[in-house]
Amino acid sequence: MRWKKTLQLLDVHCEGEVGKVVLSGIYDIPGETMTAKMNYINKENDSLRRFVCLEPRGAVNQTVNLMVPPCDPTADAGFIVLQADEAHPMSGANTMCVATALLETGMIEMQEPHTQLRLEAPAGIVTANVECKDGKCVRVSLDMIPAFVEALDQVVETEEWGKVKVDIAFGGVFYAVVFVDQLDFETSPEDTDKLVRAGMAIKKAANEAFKVQHPEIPSIDHIAYAIFAQRMPDGVIRTCCTLWPGRVDRSPCGTGSSAILSVLRAQGNCHR
Known part of the structure; x- marks a missing residue:
């Protein structure tokens, strides 16, 4: 079989809620801001979300987090939350999944015993404070955007x-x-x-x-x-x-x- 397109997804969960992370295969989504990128998925081209979130490759009982370059120069990484209905502007559990994936795969260097990440979602910047030990993320807490x-x-x-x-x-x-x-x-x-x-x-x-x-x-x-x-x-x-x-x-x-x-x-x- 000849592959035309390959995506690499990492299985991650937060308290049992599955939040897979797309690590490679997609470089970026059109849009000058993270919100514009989310809007592009929701309003112009929904094929990627459907491809990874719906059967036969996905399932409605999970989320897929799409890693993209951040728009804010102070952010360490950017991500968009993809679910069965649409792309969403933010998710706390999935921010924890993204932080875990970035550090445990080595995409961002882990600093023990504590690593802090600034992650950009369409709703804004979230700071992830990660407790690390022996190359693993032990605990993640978040400084959320204003509620x-x-x-x-x-x-x-x-x-x-x-x-x-x-x-x-x-x-x-x-x-x-x-x-x-x-x-x-x-x-x-x-x-x-x-x-x-x-x-x-x-x-x-x-x-x-x-x-x-x-x-x-x-x-x-x-x-x-x-x-x-x-x-x-x-x-x-x-x-x-x-x-x-x-x-x-x-x-x-x-x-x-x-x-x-x-x-x-x-x-x-x-x-x-």
Whole structure:
């Protein structure tokens, strides 16, 4: 068999959420900014995203991160998050996957015990602080891009759950944040089916009811996910993000956690 095109993908995961990384085979995507590159994929040529994210080569239960040269000269690398529905401007879990891939493959030299990377996504620069030992990434923490609340205490209408109160917030993408105490299920594995059904319905209803747009990046202009939050007895907020076409995020969800924190702060429930 003669190969016409070869892509090299590295299998990486963050808390079980698969975030493969395209390491070679694609040099760059047209666009002067990372946002323009994302828009090119979403609006002009979607063939690469479909090639790596959908069957038979991909699967809807994973993300593929496309490495591209950064546009910001202060960044160490650039990447675009590709999922089954579209290219997304940011993902915390996938930033961790990208940092791990860059360091453990030697694309960027690892400094033990700590390496700091500036990674450019379409939504902005994220700083990855990586704890390193014996050539491996042991732990990654992120300094995320600014999160903010768009609107609190909004209501959407769904067929199965009736009226649902949502908070619209940005944490790298826009979210419909839903606290589950108003519903008949919890953020638990036993309720995965209900979480997925409700998440898809609430996201659709929220996009139909509300127009959103990032104040500095106009092309970030829709609600990407519905994420559920549950206050536990010990004060912890347990979350579950739902993704198209109907699955849950295995990771805690970095951008969703940022969005929820912005909601809690706006409510006066986050004091640090």
